[in-house]
Amino acid sequence: MGSCKIWDYILVGGGLSASVVTHRLIESNPKLNILVVEAGPDASDRPDIVWPNSTNLVGGDFDWAYNTVDQQWLDNRQVDMPAGKALGGGTVINAGGWVRGDKVDYDLWGSIVDDERWTYEGLLPFMKKSETFWDKRINPTQHGLKGPVSIQSVTSTNREFPLRDHVLRSWGELGLSPLEGLDANAGTPLGIGELQENKKDGRRQIASSVYPLHGATVVTDTLVEKILLERKGGKLRAKGIKLANGTDFRGSNVLLAAGAIRSPQLLMLSGVGPADELAKVGVPVLLDQPAVGKNLSDHGLFAHLWNVKDPSAGWAIGSGNPLFEQEQYGWGGPMDFLTTTDVCKEGLAAAIEEDEGVAPDPETHPLLSGPRAFAEHVFMYAGAADGSKVTFILITLLPTARGSVKLASASISDPPLIDPNFLGSAVDRYVAREALKTQLKFATSTEVGRDILDRELGAPGFDQVFTTNSTDEYIDARLRAGLGTSFHPMGSLAMGSVVDTDLRVKGVEGLRVIDASVFPVPITGHLQVAVYALAEQAAEIISKGA
Template identity: 65%
Template sequence: MDVSETSTTLWDCIFVGGGLSGPNVNDRPDIVWPNSTNLIGGDFDWKYRTVKQSNLDNRSIDLPSGKALGGGTVINSGGWIRGDKFDYDLWGSTVKDSRWNYDGLLPFMRKSESFWSEVINRDQHGLGGPSTIQSVTSTNREFPLRDRVLRAWAELGVEALPGLDGNAGNPLGVGDVQENKNGGRREIAAAVYPLKGATVLTDTLVEKVLIERSPHDTGLSAVGIKLADGVEVRGRLTILSAGAIRSPQILMLSGIGPAEELAKFDIPVLLDQPGVGRNLSDHGLLYHAWKVKDRSAGWALGSSNPLFSEPQYGYGTPGDFIVSTDVPKNGLIAAIAEDEGATPDSATHPLLANKRTFTEHLLLYAAAPDGSLVTSVLITMLPTSRGSVKLSSADIGDPPLIDPNYLGSAVDRYVAREGLKLQAKYLGSDATVIGREVLGGEAGAPGFDGVLSVNSTDEYIDARLRAATGSTYHPMGTLAMGTVVDSDLKVKGVKSLRVVDTSVFPVPITGHLQVAAFAMAEQAAQIIYASRA
């Protein structure tokens, strides 16, 4: 449909999202496979960068975001990781609505997926959803180091989860890599979820939401949207699904946000809402490479091992497991006290009263073309620091100012440090079969003397973290439920306007957000449909 036709129609619902909105690339061969060449940093990436991060040596960090119909599912790695039941329960208790607890969202998690096994945790998984889930075992691509890696974690007291399933609500331990792929092929949301009955405008940028005040009512109402080219599209309900970076930007450009921020760009304040753009969090990420003692043993991709020429070894992440761990409590108590100014109560503090998923670990059997290196990945899953999204101008064409505030708290720095220490013990000591038999030490990092080991000082580890921590591309929280939107996803103070994306998460989710986002969207559809009946 021509854009001009949309301006003459009163639509039932207007959705702002779909990569805000780039082209339809559902059948592009350069993005559908794990080894595709046009993913992060390519044509369908907004290529956002953060402001300089004061706790990361003043570096600006890449923050990719999908720029096509289907958003992040166009360029992501496809990791299918729910996170911890505790996070969802904290979400529900924070907003005083059990629909957002784990048990409240579980039916929608199950509804969204077609799980690869009918026998593993049957009460936790769906078998008929639109998103196909594969695992290392379901694709028959167990790697040569699999048994040793599993044994090495057990030697450190990190045990295998039942059924090796990290997506059953309690992920602490070792689970198989699970991915939203179908025989290795990318599952783009816009392709697997039907768009029947929807009119889709691609390559169309939305400037703002049109908000009016009725002469007979002091309240505000959303009546449609204005496109960047000036065209106005009217509708009975407007739903923002532009993500944790763009949705707050659109609201601020629409006159909803912190008054002092809007005043900087002479934007008329329709609703002073200080929470818009606040509460940003993201998971931190660190890669580091380790030397293989004997590359002829065929442990890593690039070696002469004929196993890796079998096609299924190109179907996904080159690793067997995702491992989730807690951190030692004594040091955590000290870090919390440093941040909060008082010694916390271990029985009631949410970071102490239960075991939490603070760190995630992956060992990828790839790093060098000759098979001489492997890569260890550390992801810090439970940030306590908060950042912001602010306007850089009054032009939607200018990306906003993004400040995730990585490692901005003593807790975050402690957690990252302990995560690296654990990986040094796991990969570089005699405490595990991997350290004893397979690897020959860390490869080091540019600009650093020495390498990461069990003897590394806190100062050395902290310097490595500042120099190399990046993003896992999981921004959330900038239009937090309970603050900016209510538990029905309605923007407070504005009728006929809702938000359905990761910006509404009021607390960090220790997953890779796609599962949580899909489940939230499934529940949102039910809530919105019920309200229109």
């Protein structure tokens, strides 16, 4: 493999999107010369990552282990930001939740960029193409049965938990209903859906394994320093890449697939980005593009633990319940359901007015004009080795605050400055507070709260614990002290501002971005589903020569 060779396609990053696009391009034309360069190793056969109880995931060997800058609305804390560093990217270390999000998000995306291919209906064929759903009878128009990614559920693996019916009835007491077929992946997730995961009999589905890279040249443990750009006839064009070790590779097309943190960093180090930011670190400006690195968002995550009144009843993992010794109970997350909720629109309107300075029109404002998937509730039957505790997790799905990725230096070896701006809007603070109140009602006032749970454990630095009488001030303080990331960064090279609807970087020929950084709006799902669909469509667009 010599540096003088001209590759048809060079993919920067070997994660989820790169695996899909590479596989599909070679499938459509086996004669293509494709180079994939991944900073991490090939971990596909590592036994310490492929099972749900693996210990080498977040914080392990295959994690970039980023940190944010001080978060103003989180008591100026820095937050850990895990990201997959291996062939397969985030699919090597993620939890495996298979969650599409709300149809409304995708339709807003398509509307913003004025291209129906990026609406829900436009992406649905590619969502279906990527998956093998376990039951052809459940929402058959919404699911694929022949895709590379195997999907499992709690019932498909025969691992219903003892608390299942109690939890279902308790959500019902709060006015929430089960979705048809308990399927939250049919475009309308508001309500109660059964946990779905991209696992096969519990085994992790790594993107580079289920979309094999046969026919491509794959280089691992190799860091790309920048994209090589040249200007001819007044036009800027990508001509290849430069590695951190000084080696150059030439290519007719460069596909940037390094994720929502590394992709904007690489683009800026290559001379494309906000001129003032590049000048600060001494990077020559080839194209002043102010939107590069802007529009970053991430789903916040907040966890709190609750005591079980009678651990010997066998409700939680570790309690000694012989049911949990059956193999399939180790095949997925210790929960039955994911529950998705909206928030009260009256309070939401007041928060919007605080952020935007004018009273919103409830008929036209996108957050008010219809139901939205603001929060995901995960009631997990685990929290202590002896089965004496359970965990409640809140995921804020629809942030309105936007953050940024900026250069810390002109070196690729230095992580960029990552600012998700968690809870950075009045809307985000209102949503987190109100969603947490819903969880407190569940944990204290429903069947589960009355009969099974005792009290919340509290948190270091706080004298009180959560109750239904907790004040807004106390709830806000706990959120500031404890909220972190769901590992879902997106939007930092947004479609419409940085890339066009064919994923081409505006102002640069021969360069596209094919990862979650192109999402112009937050997707209220766990991002791998949307990225699989994005990558499937990207491969089709590229194959057709758009």
